Amino acid sequence: MTVKIKAMKRLLRLASTTILVGVVATALIACSGSSRVRKPSELAAVTNQFDMQQVWSTSVGSSEGFNFHPIVAGDAVYAASHRGNLAKIDLATGNKVWEASVPERLSIGPGSDGRTTVAVSTRGTVYAYDDTGKQIWKVSVSSEVLSEPIVAGGVVIVRALDNRFIGLDAQTGVRKWIYQRQQSALSLRVGYGMLAIGNEVIVTGFAGGRFGMIAIANGGLVWETPVSFPKGFSEIERLNDVTAKPSMEGDIICAVSYQGRIGCGQARTGNLLWFKDYSSYTGTSQSTEMVFSANEKSHVTAFATKDGTQVWENTQLTFRDLGEPLAVGKVLLMGDAQGYVHAFAQANGEMVARIRHDSNKISAAPIAVGGLILIQSQGGKITAYSPK
Structure with a gap:
């Protein structure tokens, strides 16, 4: 197996300058000797503490392998x-x-x-x-x-x-x-997510564990900050790109890197207030006091935005491939690879509701607007729900 790993690393050094997350994950899982490692956890029964009533539904067609x-x-x-x-x-x-x-x-x-x-x-x-x-x-x-x-x-x-x-x-x-x-x-x-702040700037992640702010009017770099640094010996081990869209609440902005760190800082300057070892390529979402993210194992974690203290962790959805998060009201919403949408209580991470949107993967973050929650699956189904 050691020979196979070395061969794979040599091939990656000669490969294109970009690689698919899925290809890397699949290769690493194959070398682990067991495909059972990624078996999604069974869903535990949940008593819904609120309902998500469908207001309307339509379809635009499948996104296939794109997001x-x-x-x-x-x-x-x-x-x-x-x-x-x-x-x-x-x-x-x-x-x-x-x-x-x-x-x-x-x-x-x-x-x-x-x-x-x-x-x-x-x-x-x-x-x-x-x-x-x-x-x-x-x-x-x-x-x-x-x-x-x-x-x-x-x-x-x-x-x-x-x-x-x-x-x-x-x-x-x-x-x-x-x-x-x-x-x-x-x-x-x-895809590297970009967050527009008004009509003035965008904030986005870069390769090598960095993220920054770019002026919309002229493309000038306003600031750039490292949230993490490459570590390890092989190219795979040193990958720590900030691929997911940063999140912002008030004057605090947060970002997370793959195989790196999660951190929050001042939106005006990019200066980090704190950072913690963490890894995610689905990003962050914030409330006024906490920032939420799910790692590659689909373990969901809440950190205090002021100092990075871990508030809670929920491991009930291991390997269910959770999508991008949305913090809204008192809950955190995330879709999974089987078309379920899960709701966690922001205060303690307890699972408080679940719905089945459809049977296709939900990778995009839900959208909260006008009292509605909009969800689109990779199958192309878009539904507006009203939380009751």
């Missing part, structure tokens, strides 16, 4: 599928206001400010549509794009896999700026 997120802008939901279906959905009723058929398969999207809606093809072409569903421009960025685009401040921000951030004019598609990051020797081939 599509719905976007809310104004009074509408925007969603897309891998086959090129792009839709504007009325938030109140679930009726489709318009649908557009993008002429290529999509790798990510949509991004929208309610006026311009964009999605990116697997060939790296950005397609833009106005608020009637009419295509207004298309631009090639000459690279694969797996990160959800941002539309804010009249700019479309696209993050390519070759470490370029590209700012395009939202009305014309003309390039306004470009910010180039240095290519890492080895990084994760995944």
Whole structure:
């Protein structure tokens, strides 16, 4: 087995500069000698302490192996599928206001400010549509794009896999700026989440355990902070990219890296208040007093945002492949690979409710808006629930 591990590491050194998280995980599991390690835990019975009543439901088509997120802008939901279906959905009723058929398969999207809606093809072409569903421009960025685009401040921000951030004019598609990051020797081939703060800046993670703030108007780097540092001897051991979208509550911003650390700091400067050893590629969500995350084992943990003290840990959902978290009200919501949505009490981590959205994986974070909870599975089903 030692020979096999050494051979695998040599191949990875010669491989492309990017790798799939799933490929790495699968390879490591195979070398562990037992596929049973990843067997999902059985679901324990839960007495729902509140109901999630369906208000409306619709479908936009499957995302297949890609990670599509719905976007809310104004009074509408925007969603897309891998086959090129792009839709504007009325938030109140679930009726489709318009649908557009993008002429290529999509790798990510949509991004929208309610006026311009964009999605990116697997060939790296950005397609833009106005608020009637009419295509207004298309631009090639000459690279694969797996990160959800941002539309804010009249700019479309696209993050390519070759470490370029590209700012395009939202009305014309003309390039306004470009910010180039240095290519890492080895990084994760995944979408790196971007968090827009108003129409001024975005916060996003980088390879090598760092995250930073970028100005929307000109692409300038405002600040950059390490949350963790590579450690170990092999390329796999040293991977610690901040791939998930950072979270923000008040003036506190938090981020987590894969095989690295979780930490929170001041949004204005990026200065960290604390950090703890932790590993996650599904990100963080915050309440006023705590930050929540799930590690690769799907163990959910709550930390105090002021000093990083662990408040609780829930291990009931081991290896159920939990998706991105959402802290809302007094609960924490997370979907899993079998289409269940789990609700934890923020105060103590107790599981207080569960629903079955559908049978497809839920990787995107639920969205809380206007008293509704929106959930989209990778099968393309989007449902608005009303918590009662």
